[in-house]
């Protein structure tokens with residue numbers, strides 16, 4: 093495997109019970125870059141994203157076939173501890189989900205359980221600044237995370253993920269609850285973060301993919317005969333520029349030009 | 354509501370007028386004598402309820418956590434929850450007889466028969482279903498996203514439960530626990546078979562101990578005016594304690610919701 097590959101998906105099929113949600117995905121996600129997952133609703137973007145840090149383990153009935161190679165190991169090897177995986181591969185969810193703790197503790201929690209020994213006050217401030225939410229939080233660090241607006245909560249969750257200093261950050265539609273200005277701030281954050289982290293982001297916003305992503309994966313779903321629902325698959329994975337300007341598949345062109353989905 | 358007020362007013366009038374420092378701190382008089390108090394029974398009720406809580410809270414919260422966070426939602430979990438609901442409906446006297454035959458009759462603790470410990474265990478059996486049920490149901494209300502968030506920053510299941518999920522469900526669990534304690538504190542039947550009674554100050558956890566509910570039971574039917582009055586006074590104290598516990602439960606659910 094080339095050294096600039098962060099994660100490699102090899103013939104990955106993910107099922108919920110007997111329903112195959114995404115099938116036969118092959119992908120080499122590059123290190124130190126931002127990769128966007130786009131595609132119509134229900135095609136399995138979140139499912140694939142959650143597979144990258146074994147978050148699907150928490151969904152009863154969800155199973156994975158194939159291999160996900162990260163740092164020379166198959167993440168789904170029996171000897172791999174999923175907790176360790178999630179320490180190295182952090183996640184920001186679609187819905188803001190702060191802990192029922194103070195803003196300060198929301199950030200400190202992850203750092204503390206990951207054995208952070210440095211100056212906690214400094215880490216909290218740095219993380220909140222990176223997530224572009226410091227100004228709104230600096231006077232109320234002791235107040236509950238729920239006292240923030242939805243958009244601010246989401247940026248708090250991004251700060252929380254950054255604070256644990258993972259190698260990879262997975263973001264599932266992190267900006268779907270944000271106004272355009274905070275969205276831009278988050279995007280700046282991502283440009284900043286990709287110097288030290290690898291980022292995978294699910295987005296429904298084409299402009300956002302163009303603005304932040306180096307690589308883009310287009311997923312689609314189609315009904316299969318005898319199947320109980322639509323099965324998702326990877327249509328095309330390439331440099332973002334190619335996906336948006338000269339896609340090799342007709343369905344990609346239809347989707348990115350807005351004639352579809 | 355009307356029966357509640359009638360009971361309260363009657364107890365308050367009959368018992369409240371007797372309350373004095375002496376009553377709260379002295380031993381009951383020998384039959385036929387005047388004066389004295391219910392100090393040993395107040396202390397005994399506190400001791401027995403404390404023992405019950407020390408057993409029922411960890412076991413019950415642990416059971417609720419197991420059902421909600423560890424068990425697959427299969428037949429076993431359903432069966433345990435059903436069993437728990439049945440246990441909640443078992444008359445308290447049966448708990449007493451059960452602990453009597455298990456602990457008192459077998460003299461399992463240092464060859465002692467009736468003891469504060471046996472009484473506490475009997476009350477813990479009564480409290481357990483409430484604690485399990487409120488813990489389980491409280492944890493079900495915690496959104497799955499909250500757990501996901503904790504796992505997402507690299508928390509193990511244990512850390513997630515102890516530091517995120519349980520604190521998030523603190524209000525319903527604490528409310529249930531307090532109500533469970535209040536219920537147990539007033540029980541008589543299971544204590545008659547287990548803690549028995551004592552006219553003296555508590556002599557340790559493995560000896561019989563006085564409690565207010567059993568004191569009421571014993572003294573209310575005695576043909577002595579002094580004992581009858583102490584029974585009323587004990588009723589008053591017990592009602593006030595249970596009322597206080599219920600107010601505390603309400604306060605917890607209001608104060609922590611904000």
Ligand SMILES: Nc1ncnc2c1ncn2[C@@H]1O[C@H](COP(=O)(O)OP(=O)(O)OP(=O)(O)O)[C@@H](O)[C@H]1O
Pocket residue numbers: 108113132133134135136137138139140151321322324
């Ligand atoms: N927890 C689950 N249990 C069962 N099926 C699920 C679960 N989560 C997702 N699915 C199914 O898997 C398929 C892919 O869902 P997924 O959430 O990955 O789509 P998505 O591309 O993220 O969609 P969206 O853009 O709407 O977020 C869908 O058919 C969905 O119904």
Ligand SMILES: [Mg+2]
Pocket residue numbers: 137138139186264294
């Ligand atoms: Mg999704």
